[in-house]
Amino acid sequence: MNGAVFLAVYLRDLRLAWRRRTEALLPVAFFLVAASLFPLGVGPDPQVLKLIAPGVVWVCALLAAMLSMPPLYAADHADGSLEQLLLAPDAGLAVAAAKAAAHWTISGAPLVVAAPVLGLLLGLPAEELPVLFLSLFLGTPVLSLLGGVGAALTLGLRSAGMLIVLIVLPLAIPALIFGAGAAAAVDAGQSPSPHLSLLGALLIACLVGAPPATAAALRIAVE
Amino acid sequence: MTPSPQNGRPAATTSPPALPSLRLVDVACRRGDRLLFAGLNETLAAGELLWLRGGNGRGKTSLLRLVAGLAAPEQGQILWGDAPARRHPQFAQQLVYIAHTNALKDDLTAAESLAFLARVHARDAGAPAVRAALARLGLAGRERTPTRSLSQGLRRRVALARLALETAPALWVLDEPFDALDVAGTATLHSLLAQHRARGGSVLLTSHHLHLDAQAASAGFRVLDLDLLPRDAGAAA
Numbered sequence: 288m289n290g291a292v293f294l295a296v297y298l299r300d301l302r303l304a305w306r307r308r309t310e311a312l313l314p315v316a317f318f319l320v321a322a323s324l325f326p327l328g329v330g331p332d333p334q335v336l337k338l339i340a341p342g343v344v345w346v347c348a349l350l351a352a353m354l355s356m357p358p359l360y361a362a363d364h365a366d367g368s369l370e371q372l373l374l375a376p377d378a379g380l381a382v383a384a385a386k387a388a389a390h391w392t393i394s395g396a397p398l399v400v401a402a403p404v405l406g407l408l409l410g411l412p413a414e415e416l417p418v419l420f421l422s423l424f425l426g427t428p429v430l431s432l433l434g435g436v437g438a439a440l441t442l443g444l445r446s447a448g449m450l451i452v453l454i455v456l457p458l459a460i461p462a463l464i465f466g467a468g469a470a471a472a473v474d475a476g477q478s479p480s481p482h483l484s485l486l487g488a489l490l491i492a493c494l495v496g497a498p499p500a501t502a503a504a505l506r507i508a509v510e
Numbered sequence: 511m512t513p514s515p516q517n518g519r520p521a522a523t524t525s526p527p528a529l530p531s532l533r534l535v536d537v538a539c540r541r542g543d544r545l546l547f548a549g550l551n552e553t554l555a556a557g558e559l560l561w562l563r564g565g566n567g568r569g570k571t572s573l574l575r576l577v578a579g580l581a582a583p584e585q586g587q588i589l590w591g592d593a594p595a596r597r598h599p600q601f602a603q604q605l606v607y608i609a610h611t612n613a614l615k616d617d618l619t620a621a622e623s624l625a626f627l628a629r630v631h632a633r634d635a636g637a638p639a640v641r642a643a644l645a646r647l648g649l650a651g652r653e654r655t656p657t658r659s660l661s662q663g664l665r666r667r668v669a670l671a672r673l674a675l676e677t678a679p680a681l682w683v684l685d686e687p688f689d690a691l692d693v694a695g696t697a698t699l700h701s702l703l704a705q706h707r708a709r710g711g712s713v714l715l716t717s718h719h720l721h722l723d724a725q726a727a728s729a730g731f732r733v734l735d736l737d738l739l740p741r742d743a744g745a746a747a
Contacts, residue, residue: 295629299618306617367611370580375630376602510581 292381293388296372300389315397318351322405333410340409341419341470345463347405348398348423349430353455355394356434357441357448359386360505364442370509379502387428387435387497395427406470415470418479422466425486429462430455432497439504462489529556529604529679529710530591532577537586539572546572547739548585556679559703559713559729561722564736570716571610573736574683577714578607590681603632606676607683612669616658620649620668623657624675633675643674647698663690670695673702679710688719696721704729 304311325343329335363369372382402423403416411419437455441447469482531553538548546569554560562570575581577588579596590598614623621640628635644653647667657665670687682703688696696719703713725731 291632292630295626299615299626302622303615303617362615366615367609367613368615370609370611371607371613371627372630374578374580374602374605374607375632378630 288384289375289377289381292372292375292378293385296382296385297389297392300386301392304389304393311393312397314351314355314394315401317354318347318398318401319405321350322347323408326409337410337412337474340406340411341415341422341467341474343409344402344405344419345423345426345467348402348427349456349459349463351398352394352427352430352434353452355390356438356451356455359390359435359438360442360508361438361447364508369505373505373509379505380498383435383439383498383501383505387431387501390435391428391431395431398427399423411470412474415473418473418483419470421483422469422479422486425483425490426462426466429486429490429493430459432493433458435501436497436504439501439508442505442508462486465489529681529712530598530600531555532595532681532712532714533587533589534577535587535589537573537576537588538584539569539576540584541569541572545584547736550586550739552734554681554712554714556710556712557707559707559715559731561726561731561733562714562716562736563718563733568736570736571685574607574609574685574714574716578605578683580607604678604680605683606631606672606680608669608672608685608687610685610689612657612665614657614665614668617656619654619656620644620660620671621653623668624671627672628675631672633672634677639675643671644668646674646702647671648694663692663695666690667695670699670702673699673706676706676711679712680706682706682711682713682715684713684715686716686718688717688722700725700729 322343325339326336329339360369363372369382372378399420403420406416406419433455434451437451438447440454441450444450465482465486469479469486472479472482533554534550534552537550539546539550546567550573552560562573564570572581576583577595579588579601582596588595590601590604595601613627615626618626621637621644624643625635625637625640628640641650641653644650647670649664649667649671652660652664657668660668666687666689673682676682687699691699706713722731726733
């Protein structure tokens with residue numbers, strides 16, 4: 288893997304996001320608004336809200352991450368940057384990894400930070416908040432990596448946004464189950480560590496598997 | 511095949527070994543169900559410039575993309591020295607491909623855009639080198655302008671400023687580099703091309719600008735006309 292390309296692409300994406308700060312904040316805003324709709328829809332019963340809180344936070348995080356996926360490669364593809372990046376020596380993996388890392392830093396990390404606040408809002412007990420935080424900390428990079436594969440596969444297609452969601456959501460189901468399950472386990476008086484371990488294993492599998500798949504899809508898209 | 515002898519100018523002034531020659535062996539290119547050209551044999555040695563001509567849709571850009579390794583030929587081989595270009599360890603490092611898209615980001619400044627491209631391709635991305643390259647293309651004083659607010663011609667100049675960063679012999683593959691350039695920009699590009707060939711670099715470019723006809727004679731441009739190649743093998747759809 289080409290380390291210089293990784294660093295250059297990662298820093299450039301952060302800089303571009305900084306130049307468009309309000310755009311970068313949209314996923315978090317969506318996350319907060321969507322999750323705060325649930326008390327209005329389900330009713331303000333604290334028992335019910337407490338029960339569904341981990342699932343609500345996780346599903347909303349999942350959707351927020353997917354919403355920010357379509358532009359990941361589309362802009363670079365349109366202006367010719369992607370071709371230039373892939374022409375550098377051994378660059379495919381570095382580009383895929385850097386893009387996923389930048390996406391997580393820009394869109395995923397704010398979700399992780401906002402999640403405990405939302406948990407409090409939904410009446411989650413204090414001892415479950417760190418677990419929720421930890422599960423999203425392990426889970427959101429999985430979403431960025433899987434989303435990268437989806438974004439690369441649908442590059443150049445019309446209605447790519449919807450297709451990405453349809454491709455990635457089924458793949459993200461294990462992350463959702465173990466992520467939301469971790470907080471639920473604490474609620475049931477059990478240890479959350481099996482759930483978190485499985486989530487960690489999932490992250491490692493995606494770290495190994497997703498960048499090569501993304502790189503291959505990018506090569507096809509450019510050809 | 512041994513490295514080709516230098517045509518015209520000696521490359522002995524540069525320390526790195528001479529650039530391998532680019533060889534197209536029986537190359538055919540297909541876009542969709544249309545065979546653009548077939549049976550293309552051509553050699554581009556170090557120090558040479560090959561001007562690719564042909565009508566719209568004859569496959570000039572497709573050929574450049576084949577050479578750059580962005581696409582695979584339908585048939586035939588593209589060799590860099592003796593090895594296929596796509597698998598040659600040095601080829602990616604020795605290639606500069608500038609497409610008709612400029613690969614600039616609207617939100618980055620001219621200097622940031624150029625430095626990013628230089629960094630990705632392992633060229634000198636330091637501030638002095640970038641400033642000098644932009645100045646060479648007549649962009650002094652515009653280093654900190656976002657490329658969004660540059661005109662088409664100035665954006666083209668930022669993209670071409672990559673050529674001013676080059677110091678070693680390389681293969682330049684340029685898609686319509688003269689497009690959108692004014693008289694001064696065209697002159698600068700010609701001087702960059704001459705300097706590049708003098709240090710033993712080779713150039714493959716497309717252009718529909720007629721002023722090259724005069725250059726072709728005086729500066730020793732070779733011409734490859736895709737209109738003269740057979741293309742009927744696959745029957746146009």
